[in-house]
Amino acid sequence: MAVSTTIDKVAPDKTPDKTGPRRPVVYRSLSSDRKWALRWSYFFLVLFCIFFLMPPVYMLITSLKTSAEISADPATTNPWWVYKPTLENYVELLTSSQFLTFFKNSIIVAVSTVIITMLIAIPAAFSLARMKFWGSTTLATGVFLTYLVPDTLLFIPLFKMLATLRDWTGIELFNRWYVLLVIYPTLTVPFCTWIMIGYFASIPKELDEAAIIDGATWWQTLTKIFIPVALPGLIAATIFAFTVSWAQFLYPLAFTTSNDQLVLPVGIISSLIKGDVFNWGQIMTGALLGAAPPLIIYAFLMDYYIAGLTAGATKG
Amino acid sequence: MADVTLRKLVKMYDQVQAVKGIDLEIKDKEFVVLVGPSGCGKSTTLRMIAGLEEISGGQILIDDDVVNDVPPKDRDIAMVFQNYALYPHMTVHENMSFGLRLKKFPKAEIAKRVGEAARILDITELLERKPKALSGGQRQRVAMGRAIVRNPKVFLFDEPLSNLDAKLRVQMRIEIKKVHQTVRTTTVYVTHDQIEAMTLADRVVVMNGGVIEQVGTPQELYHNPRTRFVAAFIGSPSMNFVPCRLESHADQLAVRISNEIAFFMPEQKAARYKKLSGDGQLLLGLRPEHLTDMRQHMEPGCVPFDAQLEVTEPMGMETFVYFKMNGADMCGRVNPNAGALDGGPLKMAADLNNMHLIDAKTGLVL
Numbered sequence: 001m002a003v004s005t006t007i008d009k010v011a012p013d014k015t016p017d018k019t020g021p022r023r024p025v026v027y028r029s030l031s032s033d034r035k036w037a038l039r040w041s042y043f044f045l046v047l048f049c050i051f052f053l054m055p056p057v058y059m060l061i062t063s064l065k066t067s068a069e070i071s072a073d074p075a076t077t078n079p080w081w082v083y084k085p086t087l088e089n090y091v092e093l094l095t096s097s098q099f100l101t102f103f104k105n106s107i108i109v110a111v112s113t114v115i116i117t118m119l120i121a122i123p124a125a126f127s128l129a130r131m132k133f134w135g136s137t138t139l140a141t142g143v144f145l146t147y148l149v150p151d152t153l154l155f156i157p158l159f160k161m162l163a164t165l166r167d168w169t170g171i172e173l174f175n176r177w178y179v180l181l182v183i184y185p186t187l188t189v190p191f192c193t194w195i196m197i198g199y200f201a202s203i204p205k206e207l208d209e210a211a212i213i214d215g216a217t218w219w220q221t222l223t224k225i226f227i228p229v230a231l232p233g234l235i236a237a238t239i240f241a242f243t244v245s246w247a248q249f250l251y252p253l254a255f256t257t258s259n260d261q262l263v264l265p266v267g268i269i270s271s272l273i274k275g276d277v278f279n280w281g282q283i284m285t286g287a288l289l290g291a292a293p294p295l296i297i298y299a300f301l302m303d304y305y306i307a308g309l310t311a312g313a314t315k316g
Numbered sequence: 317m318a319d320v321t322l323r324k325l326v327k328m329y330d331q332v333q334a335v336k337g338i339d340l341e342i343k344d345k346e347f348v349v350l351v352g353p354s355g356c357g358k359s360t361t362l363r364m365i366a367g368l369e370e371i372s373g374g375q376i377l378i379d380d381d382v383v384n385d386v387p388p389k390d391r392d393i394a395m396v397f398q399n400y401a402l403y404p405h406m407t408v409h410e411n412m413s414f415g416l417r418l419k420k421f422p423k424a425e426i427a428k429r430v431g432e433a434a435r436i437l438d439i440t441e442l443l444e445r446k447p448k449a450l451s452g453g454q455r456q457r458v459a460m461g462r463a464i465v466r467n468p469k470v471f472l473f474d475e476p477l478s479n480l481d482a483k484l485r486v487q488m489r490i491e492i493k494k495v496h497q498t499v500r501t502t503t504v505y506v507t508h509d510q511i512e513a514m515t516l517a518d519r520v521v522v523m524n525g526g527v528i529e530q531v532g533t534p535q536e537l538y539h540n541p542r543t544r545f546v547a548a549f550i551g552s553p554s555m556n557f558v559p560c561r562l563e564s565h566a567d568q569l570a571v572r573i574s575n576e577i578a579f580f581m582p583e584q585k586a587a588r589y590k591k592l593s594g595d596g597q598l599l600l601g602l603r604p605e606h607l608t609d610m611r612q613h614m615e616p617g618c619v620p621f622d623a624q625l626e627v628t629e630p631m632g633m634e635t636f637v638y639f640k641m642n643g644a645d646m647c648g649r650v651n652p653n654a655g656a657l658d659g660g661p662l663k664m665a666a667d668l669n670n671m672h673l674i675d676a677k678t679g680l681v682l
Contacts, residue, residue, distance in 0.1 A: 204399060204401065206397040206398075206399055206401035207401050207403065209366075209368050209388075209395070209397070209401065210395070210397060210401040210402075210403075210462075211403075211414070212368070212387075212388050212389060213366060213367075213368075213388045213389065213393065213394065213395050213415075214389070214414050214415035214418060214462070214466070215389035215415050215418045215419055216389070216414075216418055220418065224414075225403055228405040229403070229404055229405055231405075
């Protein structure tokens with residue numbers, strides 16, 4: 001007995017206690033970790049999809065209803081259900097010359113804005129990114145700061161400027177769709193220039209040096225090397241410019257008034273809301289039809305757009 | 317084919333002088349390598365020759381014409397970059413013919429030149445590929461092809477092999493040498509790798525801190541370095557330096573390293589260094605291959621000494637041994653059968669026929 005006690009006493013002293021209190025270790029495989037990460041991702045993705053798709057779905061539902069059904073009492077009918085689906089709203093809008101005029105104006109304005117924006121932004125970005133000249137860095141920052149000023153602050157000074165310009169030149173600038181071609185680029189050019197500066201800057205310097213040694217002029221370097229190499233960025237900028245000018249509401253509201261000069265977003269509101277009478281069915285139809293062109297463009301150029309937005313993250 | 321001459325060439329970045337008035341004459345068909353540590357001004361010099369950097373002072377002449385204000389495209393040069401700088405959206409053929417197409421060469425001539433260059437570089441079957449479908453070595457060949465088709469007066473290489481792995485680098489080094497033997501175009505090649513410099517160059521220009529330390533053939537630089545910098549930079553493992561002073565003993569001259577270690581010099585070295593006798597601020601420079609194991613038949617001028625090894629590195633054909641001599645780190649190259657062991661003693665010999673004495677203050681080899 002005595003012996004065993006001694007051993008009991010001595011043994012722990014000689015071999016230091018390595019066990020001690022421990023946190024239980026749970027070995028989980030990498031794949032099960034990944035599985036859970038995926039489950040959570042899907043959960044939130046689905047949640048956000050539902051949240052963000054709700055309004056367009058409601059628009060679609062409303063556009064398929066008759067006026068009577070839209071104004072039916074929600075206590076007795078389910079507003080999320082179409083009881084008597086009809087294409088009446090679509091037929092009416094698509095056969096009204098007014099809506100088609102808005103649509104045509106919108107397309108002309110958006111496409112022209114994109115062209116004007118690119119013609120200015122690409123050479124601007126190229127010179128700011130590559131031709132080191134006095135003040136180029138400040139100028140590049142200035143371009144970005146311009147973009148940070150909200151357009152709601154700018155439309156009154158712009159209005160004043162255009163009024164002065166009209167008085168000087170005698171060219172009518174108000175209530176004409178083409179005035180938007182002057183105004184929209186003030187929104188799109190800074191941002192597109194900024195995107196393109198980043199894109200051009202990610203092109204290795206040796207590439208233009210090689211081109212210059214090969215005998216290319218600056219212009220040839222831009223058109224034959226930079227534009228093809230930076231095409232994804234160019235497409236991203238194009239989509240941006242198109243979306244901004246397509247969806248712009250405030251400026252056309254302020255600068256154009258008569259029906260033949262309006263673009264789609266303003267046209268729908270001003271022609272389909274009479275006083276306090278809202279023609280909801282047609283408003284929703286118009287909005288859905290108006291959302292189609294950007295959607296189609298996104299669908300075609302989605303891969304490029306994502307490539308464009310993530311460019312610069314890794315050197316490609 | 318052309319001469320290139322640099323006269324008092326200066327490059328200033330703000331207030332910093334990156335290149336400090338260098339003079340260099342590169343002869344027609346010569347292969348000159350500019351070598352030096354990063355920031356020594358070698359790339360800047362090359363870029364000034366190319367016309368990619370403005371010249372702050374001095375002159376650059378290509379074929380006796382001052383080209384200071386001539387734009388790169390009119391200098392008739394071609395450059396190969398470290399990262400290849402291939403146009404990613406063009407095929408190999410388009411990459412190589414880009415310069416010719418800009419100069420509106422006839423199609424038949426373009427096809428001929430591209431075909432010829434592709435044949436020299438062995439890339440004929442890659443002509444329709446895009447750069448992203450090529451390996452590093454192939455890309456570098458295409459970059460060289462782009463230079464060759466232009467048939468320029470001067471080739472400029474800016475560290476062209478630095479992005480390749482070690483094995484490929486050796487292979488491409490040989491390729492570059494072959495290409496130069498074929499086309500015989502005046503070449504200026506920049507590298508930080510002294511082995512590349514030694515193996516490729518007709519003449520090596522060692523640069524340091526914006527100045528030229530020494531110009532010479534690889535052998536000259538190796539055997540007769542003019543400064544401590546060149547002595548240390550050329551050769552791998554690099555030269556050993558140990559503080560020493562000279563002592564006269566009767567008619568003999570000795571290098572004293574410490575109270576225990578002193579080496580008597582062979583006659584021709586003694587004659588050379590006689591007038592220095594007594595100067596205390598000296599460094600003894602010995603290359604690793606001149607610190608060997610004791611052999612039975614030692615040449616006169618080889619002095620035995622005992623070394624306490626720290627580390628050995630068996631390379632197969634030989635073994636590098638590292639030890640201390642009066643506090644200075646030394647590296648020797650011994651026979652793999654010499655019995656060199658980590659931490660063990662070794663009987664070694666210093667070959668003073670190949671010694672260098674360096675003024676510790678000025679860094680000049682005496």
